[in-house]
Amino acid sequence: MTDDPRKAIVEVMARLGRETQLHVDERHKHFKITDKVIRYVSILLLLVAVVNVSLVWLLSTNLDTIVNNMDSMRSRLVIIDDDMQYISTTVSKFDEHTAYMHTIANNIGSITTNLPLIRLNTDSFTLNMQSIDQEMEQMKKSIGEIDGNMRGITNSMTGLEYNVRQFSKPMGSMNPIFP
Numbered sequence: 067m068t069d070d071p072r073k074a075i076v077e078v079m080a081r082l083g084r085e086t087q088l089h090v091d092e093r094h095k096h097f098k099i100t101d102k103v104i105r106y107v108s109i110l111l112l113l114v115a116v117v118n119v120s121l122v123w124l125l126s127t128n129l130d131t132i133v134n135n136m137d138s139m140r141s142r143l144v145i146i147d148d149d150m151q152y153i154s155t156t157v158s159k160f161d162e163h164t165a166y167m168h169t170i171a172n173n174i175g176s177i178t179t180n181l182p183l184i185r186l187n188t189d190s191f192t193l194n195m196q197s198i199d200q201e202m203e204q205m206k207k208s209i210g211e212i213d214g215n216m217r218g219i220t221n222s223m224t225g226l227e228y229n230v231r232q233f234s235k236p237m238g239s240m241n242p243i244f245p
Contacts, residue, residue: 126234129230129233129234130234132230133227133230133231133234136223136226136227136230137227139223140220140223140224140227143216143219143220143223144220146216147213147216147217147220150209150212150213150216151213153209154206154209154210154213157202157205157206157209158206160202161199161202161203161206164195164198164199164202167192167195167196167199170195171192171195171196
């Protein structure tokens with residue numbers, strides 16, 4: 067029996083057909099896996115986007131609250147600064163009045179020569195007034211320092227308020243897209 071030359075060609079073609087079908091089946095399997103991965107990644111990206119949008123909205127809301135609190139704090143610091151200036155003025159006036167204590171102490175000294183019982187009380191009074199005078203001087207200096215510090219805090223709050231407003235401007239532009 068002789069070999070038919072067409073038989074070899076038919077066998078090669080059959081083998082090529084089987085190999086091609088196996089390759090097509092394998093590609094189809096990989097396409098299905100790729101489609102599933104794309105779907106899962108898309109769902110994951112959608113969830114991440116929703117979380118990001120909600121966090122940006124929360125950040126924007128919190129920044130608005132911070133700016134409002136800073137505005138309130140600044141206005142209260144201005145009121146405190148005015149009150150400190152009033153206190154400083156009042157202490158200065160009181161200090162002017164205590165300047166007469168030395169004259170009063172001298173007059174009391176002349177009275178004590180005539181009234182020995184009063185002298186004991188007035189000497190104690192004189193020492194107390196001198197102590198008050200020194201403490202009032204110290205208080206005046208301290209209030210002056212507090213006044214300077216309050217002005218510094220007020221200026222710092224103004225700068226901080228400006229910086230937070232600059233930072234929150236990009237967040238404010240996203241407010242129209244939030245629920």
